[in-house]
Amino acid sequence: MTALNASSAAALEALTAVFGADVLPGDASPKYLQDWSGCAGGQPLAILRPRSTDELSRMLAICHAHGQAVVPQGGLTGLCGGAVPAGGEVVVSLERMNRIERIDIDSGTVIVEAGAILQTVQEACRDAGALLAVDLGARGSCQVGGNVSTNAGGNRVIRYGNTRDLVLGLEVVLADGTVLSMLNQMVKNNAGMDLKHLFIGSEGVLGIVTRVVFKLQPLPKGVSTAVVALHDYPAALRFLRHAQQSLSGQVSAFEIMWNDYLVTAVAAGKLRAPLDTNYPVYVLIDMHCGQPETDAGRFEAMLEQAIEAGWILDGAVAQSVAEAEAFWAIRDGVAEVLRDYAPTLNFDVSVPIAQIGECAARIRTELDRDWPALKALFFGHVGDGNLHVVVCKVPSDHDSQMRIEDAVYSVVRSYGGSISAEHGIGTLKRDWLHYSRSEAELALMRTLKHTLDPKNILNPGKLI
Structure with missing residues (x-):
């Protein structure tokens, strides 16, 4: 690292005086320098890993007093360079703030710290009998604070909405260390401006999210999944409208894949093609079921009607969880495509x-x-x-x-x-x-x- 300027040196000295060995040197680990976009950054001044909102508040107060730049980091699964240091900043990783504080089935909420891994929270909610509908391919690595800060979308938006639609409350630390405790747990709350929306999707430039109240959904009792082939996009659009109407809005995923993507993903991932013949367009559709015995019949009847209407050319309905996962592996196979x-x-x-x-x-x-x-x-x-x-x-x-x-x-x-x-947006789309x-x-x-x-x-x- 080059020689520090006076303000950075003073900031580092003040942070070390208060937090001691918890202030890691900027070259402590390369994992803090790059996200999934491949956008590599410069060496930070130091790496901070607060254990609580109070610690983060005191860290930011020191940085603010010295004008020291800060880069908040979650699971580093972003694709725009939004959590990558340019060089000389203090990195603040939320990885230690990962507690699931409370799952309230009666109120339909979960309160969780920002550094918790999304899949860990999903599984805890599932074990308690509820669904956290935020879901994306990086679920095993991304942190919920990052999901909130980028307003993550994912596979279930068609039914449950973006992350923004599933957040009831937030706790946020501002640049000067001020803590905004907005941990609302009510669906209806019109007591003044809803300030949480300033921070959802703002990519850490207005404040650092530390705790989240998510709205939970009833846990589905089953899922019906199919891959179907179509002539073109207009046919897929007609099929979407038909499925939404026939299933009363229960469609939980509707993923389109043009032939070029599906063929490439199957080859890159060494996967099995879902159908024996190549078609111009494919749709992966699934429905979260409340009554699997009867809903599966409704799902297949909907597909049969679409075939009779001429929108669907061919299709395959998953007969097991393993088959459904195999269908989703093709849609989620972009990582292997990017590699190859x-x-x-x-x-x-x-x-x-x-x-x-x-x-x-x-x-x-x-x-x-x-x-x-x-x-x-x-x-x-x-x-x-x-x-x-x-x-x-x-x-x-x-x-x-x-x-x-x-x-x-x-x-x-x-x-x-x-x-x-x-x-x-990060840096790559700015x-x-x-x-x-x-x-x-x-x-x-x-x-x-x-x-x-x-x-x-x-x-x-x-x-x-």
């Missing part, structure tokens, strides 16, 4: 549901025209308007990558869409944020940032 086809550019965009097919076709046309050698894969959460695009084996030079990004984001902008449906937000909106974001963090110490250079 690196370097890649990964896009997480959204447009109105009716226009996803047209948007995907236009993106493909733009890429094929200017980069015919590239391979682009398309899949997504159709029920909530979220389209994922993986561009494989991209040129390594920055200029080419920026041109590819501009080509994709320009199409998305033309539909009034979002450059980030569920992954956040230059494109104006494609989805007006200057007035960006100005207000900067005003909020300055009001809550006038010294700009919380996650500087991220989001805005």
